[in-house]
Amino acid sequence: MIQRGLVLLLALIALMPVSALAELPCVRDALNREMCLQAPAKRIVSLSPGATELLFSAGAGEHVVAVSAWSDFPAEAAALPQVGDSNRLDLEAIVSLAPDLVVAWIDGNSRSQLERVAGLGIPVFWLAPRTFEDIARAVEELALLTGQPTVGQAQAESFRQEIAGLASGYASARPVRVFYQIWDQPLMTVNREELISKAIELCGGANVFGHLPRLVPRISREAVLAANPEVIVTAGEAGNNRWLEGWQQFPGLTAVSAGNLFLEPPDLLARPTLRIVEGARHLCQTLEQARANL
Numbered sequence: 681m682i683q684r685g686l687v688l689l690l691a692l693i694a695l696m697p698v699s700a701l702a703e704l705p706c707v708r709d710a711l712n713r714e715m716c717l718q719a720p721a722k723r724i725v726s727l728s729p730g731a732t733e734l735l736f737s738a739g740a741g742e743h744v745v746a747v748s749a750w751s752d753f754p755a756e757a758a759a760l761p762q763v764g765d766s767n768r769l770d771l772e773a774i775v776s777l778a779p780d781l782v783v784a785w786i787d788g789n790s791r792s793q794l795e796r797v798a799g800l801g802i803p804v805f806w807l808a809p810r811t812f813e814d815i816a817r818a819v820e821e822l823a824l825l826t827g828q829p830t831v832g833q834a835q836a837e838s839f840r841q842e843i844a845g846l847a848s849g850y851a852s853a854r855p856v857r858v859f860y861q862i863w864d865q866p867l868m869t870v871n872r873e874e875l876i877s878k879a880i881e882l883c884g885g886a887n888v889f890g891h892l893p894r895l896v897p898r899i900s901r902e903a904v905l906a907a908n909p910e911v912i913v914t915a916g917e918a919g920n921n922r923w924l925e926g927w928q929q930f931p932g933l934t935a936v937s938a939g940n941l942f943l944e945p946p947d948l949l950a951r952p953t954l955r956i957v958e959g960a961r962h963l964c965q966t967l968e969q970a971r972a973n974l
Contacts, residue, residue, distance in 0.1 A: 707821040710786050710808035717803065720827025721781035725763060725774055727794075728785035731807055732757045733953040734815075735783060738823035739831030745777050748788075753947070753955075769793050775800060781825060783807060809952035810873060812843045812882075819954065835954060842957045846882055850964055853884030854971050859909035859935070860887065862950075864923045866898045875956060876949050883964035885911070908933060911940040911970040913963070915950060940970040 706716040725746045726732040732751040735744055741756060749765035752758045763773045766788040774782065779802055784794050786808035798804045805825065809815045816836035823832020858880050862868050870876045872890035880887050888907040889899060904912075912935040914923050924941040931937060944966065948959025 704827070705824050707805075707824055709806040709821075711806045713806070715803055715805055715825070717781070717825055719780075721779075721803075721825050723777065723779045724781045724783060724826065725777060725779045726751065726783050727764070727769065728766070728783075728788050728807075729753070730809075730951045730953055731783040731785055733951060733955065734807070734818050735822055735826070737832075737835050737954050738819050738826060739828035739835075740822060740826035743826060745779065746774070771797060775802070781805060783822070810875065811878065812875075812956070813840070815952055815954065815956065816840050839954050839957060843882070843960070846957070846960055846964060850882065850884040853967070856885050856967055856970055856974070857888050857907070857910045858885040858967070859889065859904055859907065859912050861912065861914040861923060862896065864926070867901060867904070868896055868898055871895055871897060875952050879949055879956065879960040879963055880967075882960055883967045885963075885967050905930060905933065910934045910938065910974060911942065911967065912936075913942045913944055913966065915946045916943045917946065934974075938970070938973045940973050942966045942970070 704717045704720060706714050708714050721740070722743050724735060724740060724744045726735055726744055727748045729748065729751045732744065732747045733753055735741060736754055736757065741754070744757070744760060746761045746763045747757055749762050751760070751762070764770045769790065771793060774797060782794065782797060782802055782804045784804055784806050786806055794804050807818055809818055816839050819836045819839070820832045823829050860869055860876055860880065862870060862876070869889045870887070871892045871894060872887055874895050877887040877890055888909045889897065912924065912927055916923070921943055924943065927933060927936055927941060935941060944963055945959065948955050949963065
């Protein structure tokens with residue numbers, strides 16, 4: 681009887697689809713925590729605009745049930761319910777949505793708040809892309825967690841190829857010294873570990889404040905004058921260049937005398953998503969123009 685039952689069980693297993701037998705691959709998040717889901721996530725809460733974009737890129741957009749404030753790309757994301765921002769999360773709203781995956785951002789979300797969510801048995805996956813490869817890998821990992829491995833692999837590989845193409849195209853470009861301004865009061869920039877700086881390097885530029893220890897350091901105008909960049913870049917819409925106009929009062933700056941004050945499209949470089957390759961391509965064209973002006 682036992683043997684007959686075992687044979688019957690093995691026969692049933694043989695008829696089951698492979699997907700029903702195998703667990704999803706385990707992945708490690710930015711906190712080096714291993715996550716192994718028993719089934720693809722179908723109800724996902726995204727807690728940063730960057731995470732939202734990456735989820736849609738991974739083919740999981742239809743399963744995102746709520747997002748954080750400023751999740752405005754792609755257009756479908758802007759219509760989703762919001763459950764807070766980097767200052768405050770509505771934990772009650774998050775739990776009430778019964779998510780089977782929450783995607784958080786190390787630089788923007790409260791670790792202590794989300795430990796409470798994880799304590800309720802809701803998986804929390806942390807992201808913190810610091811390199812172009814981190815972005816590609818994040819798309820692949822999110823695709824695995826949501827049952828879209830083929831989509832994730834294709835998107836990530838296309839991104840890698842585009843980044844490699846830019847690196848090759850500007851490998852021999854004349855270096856130009858760049859100051860990238862991300863805020864005005866207080867005056868703020870990025871160091872070499874920030875992705876904006878890596879995009880500058882990709883285009884043959886040199887971040888004049890890349891050596892500073894903080895990811896997003898505060899600096900003084902005197903420090904900018906001493907560094908004397910050949911190019912000053914900030915992000916903003918055309919016609920909204922108040923920050924750049926402020927540097928015109930310093931005609932001794934090489935960037936000012938050469939006419940190398942530039943606005944880059946907002947969001948493309950600021951968000952560590954697949955769209956950063958569009959931002960990098962635009963920035964490379966900007967630095968080519970700057971070289972011609974020198």
